[in-house]
Amino acid sequence: MTLEATDVCYGYDDEAVLEEVSLSVNRGEVLAIIGPSGVGKSTLLRLLALFDSPDRGRVTYDRNEVWTAPERQRLEYRRKIGMVFQEPSLFDASVRRNVTYGLRVRQSWRDRLRHEVASLVGTQNGTGDAIDALETVGLREKATQDAASLSGGEAQRVAFARALAYDPDILLLDEPTSDLDPRNTAGIEDAVYRARNRGIGVAIATHDMHQAERIADRVAVLLGNDVIEVGDTERVFEDPADERTQKFIDGELIY
Structure with a gap:
């Protein structure tokens, strides 16, 4: 079971937020979406949660295109996706x-x-x-x-x-621990593990790269309106394919 965005574009007031973004969330995995504040992580989660439709591109659920499906079917897809907001x-x-x-x-x-x-x-x-x-x-x-x-x-x-x-089949988390103390952060992270072990696919947007290293099976790096790299967590952090990823991890890219 996969929730997938393909070549998705989205913007506000003629300003592009996401440009041709492609990303999938699979059942039974934890995907961390990392990137600086304001880069579009929350917007991407809202598109994956089916709250908003893309300006261009496709969103599919279990290989079925969502926004061309009948309204009743879209509702069934939405009911299989949970979302937890920052507040x-x-x-x-x-x-x-x-x-x-x-x-x-x-x-x-x-x-x-x-x-x-x-x-x-x-x-x-x-x-x-x-x-x-x-x-x-x-x-x-x-x-x-x-x-x-x-x-x-x-x-x-x-x-x-x-x-x-x-x-839900898929659970989307938008910076769920950004304002929490270490005890409650650990509680959320433990719950993420338990959800994954139940076969739920979890995507968590976070600017905390240490958290992404701790809990994610895969990592997606969102920079400059696009996902520039996706891969196994260890590989992305230890041997990124895109030099911008390394600069971001090292704190050399300031947004």
């Missing part, structure tokens, strides 16, 4: 209710939500999707707590759990 937006409700939001708006939400609630109160064996997701991010004990009482790092982990709860 978590939680409802004024319990952690459990925030995490089950995705279940409540999907086709099978009634059965899955009943299963999840029953597991919370101990009326059946097994665990529900929301509790599994909270377990993944290390916050199972926070299920009944008011989301407004969480720390910033805990709120980000709840947002991650909410995206995991409906079992």
Whole structure:
């Protein structure tokens, strides 16, 4: 299962942000998208999340072109993709209710939500999707707590759990640890590993190159409106094919 952008172009107010960008995200891998702030990482994730359509180029899901598909089919593709933004937006409700939001708006939400609630109160064996997701991010004990009482790092982990709860094929993360302390950063990174081990494809946009080295199977380097290099993490950092990549890693390219 692959989510892929091919020769994608996108801009704002006649200013190009992305020019002929090609990139794929595969199930069961972690892809880090690195590059300086303002280079278009968030825009690329929004295109992959199917929030925005490209000005030119193609976005395909499992080899099926998205934007020429019927609207109902596009909705099904979108439901298979989760996204976590840099700033978590939680409802004024319990952690459990925030995490089950995705279940409540999907086709099978009634059965899955009943299963999840029953597991919370101990009326059946097994665990529900929301509790599994909270377990993944290390916050199972926070299920009944008011989301407004969480720390910033805990709120980000709840947002991650909410995206995991409906079992997406692909999960897109936009700088999810940029404002977090080391403990919560480690919690998010551990959740990324667990998601990958469940067969989910994870793409994380980050300006933290050390983080990319720690958690990614592949790395894409976004510079100058384009992905200039994609490859195995060790190869990109140790022996990049493009000299601009080496200069960026060494801090010689200033944007």
